[in-house]
Amino acid sequence: MTAIVTDRLFFRYTPDAPWSLANVTLHVAAGEIVLLEGASGSGKSTLLRVLAGLAPAFHGGQAGGSAAVAQLDLRSVEPARIAQQAGFLFQDAETQMVMSEPLRDVAFSLQCHGMAADQILPAARRALGRVRAEHLIGRRIDQLSAGERQRVALAAVLAPEPSVLLLDEPTAQLDDDTACELVGELRRLADVGLAIVIAEHRHDRVGHLTDRVVGLQQGVLCTAVTHPPLPPLAACAESAGSPLLTLDHLAAARGDTTIVREATAVLGAGRIAALLGKNGGGKSTLLRTLAGLEPAAGGTVHLHGRDITTIPPELRVPLVAFVPQDPGRSLLCETVRDEVLLGPRRLGRDLVAADALLDELDLRHLAARNPRDCSVGERERVAIAAALALSPDVLLLDEPTRGMDLPHRAALVKSLRAHAARGGAALVATHDLDLARACAEDRWELVDGCLRVGVLV
């Protein structure tokens, strides 16, 4: 039985824009897992949105052709009725939260599906258990780490047991163990008859359990292109370089809770360190503390031998530049170009070098677009370009690979290595070991609130 049928499906966000989906004819059978691959901005999220009945209903625009999900015609059936059959995981997990506490949020899904009242809470608890999020019950959703939030979002989508699952980058923020477990769980669900479509850039995580890979290129279906994996960093510089950033018994906290108890490490000029650790391990907290957005709870940070522990973030710029974990929501300007040039303009820098970043990070074709109308990966690149444009000494990147396909990741690695070759340093928090190996020499790992420093092999 086919769970998803589209026939010459078209979609665009405004009547005068080019089609974001063109002539998409796709069949997905029940029990099948389809992996949707394509460059950032190729229309993966758009296709999933249309299939979930959310576009054009909530995004405006025009759709053409026809499509049916679980035998419901998307042209005529209300989005809410479609949602009863098709669970949709948003690429940005935070946007899909309705309640402020994990258990209540998962319960909301079940309430909306009309589950009997006395079964709701146990079922919600079970769903959270399936994605290792039971320990989050009772916490506030806005105070979870990004990976913890993504687990809650997954639980909310899986709990009502829909017959079709549409997942937009489900493992982007998950650590390896959780991702592995999730993919196994999805396979089991497909084996009992669910149809699952996954848009994902991490082929290495999901590729082996999917039945079929479908490629998408500028809105048109095509056969998936297999890119070679990122090559590991060839020559490892032996000398550590002169110390640029020095952490001495640094403690990092969120509010009153100390998350990182002890971090002692040195980042040398010309070196890149990968910051690893489980979801909720404190990577983001440590980076935010280094950027000055959270006050240090103890210890000191030195930059170029100068104590910067109490210096406010805007005065650490441009020596330190930071790209937070969810930068796409907090872009300021009307156009991508203005956003990238905002910092250099204000610092009175030469704008030519900054403008060249638009080419380096493949943003030229978006230069005049409003960042709000960009895909998640495109926005991530805008934020990274805006940070690089400050030509900082130390670059702090928090999970920069969200929405980034392999070629773009390779481009990012190239930019980072160029930055290091100029004598800069970078600290990159990531769950993607391939990316870490491809760009970093040093391995900083957060285990139980302590930072362990080593060499990446």
Next chain:
Amino acid sequence: MRAPLPPLLCALALIAIALATAQPLIVAAALIGSLALYGAAPPPHRLMLRLALVSGLFIAILNPFVAVEGDHVLFAGPSFFLIDFEITSEEVLYGLVAGARLATAILATSAFLRLADPDRTQALASRIVPRSALTVALAARLAPTLRRDAAGLRETLQLRGLGPANGRRAAIRQASLLIEPLVASSLERGVDISEAMVARGYGGTQLTRLPEMPLRPSEQAGLACGALGLLIAVALIVGVAPFEIYPTAGPIFTPLAIGLAVGTLSTSLVAAAVLRSSR
């Protein structure tokens, strides 16, 4: 925390009693009762207590100077430009009653809000007026989100090297840089949250209501007290113990009035005691 219904009924009963009659004994009983209920609620107590006292006294003191009624003149003064310096004992009495009513309403309302579990209050509301309750719940959930979005935008500004501005001109320029993205992102949040709700299945079928927790014995007792209080209020509204202050105050200490006042006082004291103990 407590179920919302018992304190709601008790508070409503006290307000209704105070508004239903001008009989000073009964109104005084309602005031004392609401004080007790307010005392049973978790602290802090200071702010609303002071507010109730100040607004009550304001009304009480104001009345003799604006009212031109009553037969028993206490102080014969002139009356000029709307202010009337002829003060009658009826005017004083009425002022006290009116002030006590306002104080009762303030104290009883905030007692209810402090005694009832907000989540369960919302659940109760969503059973009666689901759409409105959901709207307010969403707005309440959005408020911190918008604050966080604003913080995120400000952080971006800092990360681009634009710090807290020194000088007013710079401050205004920075604020104007923030306003457009702030408004746009808030509005986007609004559509996002409705999109999220629909994507989660809201509106597709009848929403299941989460089961209400059963009332504990103490809460049942509180509920009974509230019902009794409402009964007294109804009796007063249909005119069981008629009482007029103007033009001449009737006899205050009638057996019926004393009985109703004692009834009001005892039910609210009992309610305060049981609702406190059910913490």
Next chain:
Amino acid sequence: MSASAMIAVGGLLVLLIGLLVYERGRGGARELGLVAVLIAAATAGRILFAAIPSAQPVTAIAIVTGIALGPRAGAAVGAGAALLSNTFLGQGPWTPWQMLLWGLAGASAGWLAPLLRRNKTVLLVFGGLWGLAFGFGMDLWQLAAFGPALTVTAFVAVHARALPFDVVHALTNVILLALAGIPLIGLLERSARRVRGGWLPLTEDPE
């Protein structure tokens, strides 16, 4: 029934009717989301301005919503903002009446939308009038429900104290509407348009 009882009970009745109308609204989840975000914004603004008595953006936001999204949404934003902001600033017997008045501000703006949209001066005058009317209504209610008495004298005595605050309120409305009114109406209408997409007819070939 005395005049004061009639006013107090009548006000509550109007509020109840408004509540029922909103409950039966068919705006779907989209309207709900926009209304919720505007309530949140108005609440945040009211708390932000809490240090200056009467200077708050709730009236202006309710009016703008009424114009851009219609009377039902305007009323919902006004009433919801009163309810929600009072949970931070102090809930009391005044809450229902504030809900009613701000709700009416939003609803009336919705009814007069064609007029208000056309002419900025009319919009500013309308906002100023609502600033004064709000204080007037609050005092009227206070006298009707809790006394001392619903007489002209009492009203003048109570209202004289509040008049400076009402003027501040009216001025805030005028300033807010003058500065942000028109662009905000535009932004709101645009985001309402964002949710107004659709499918092309099957007969039409997208290519």
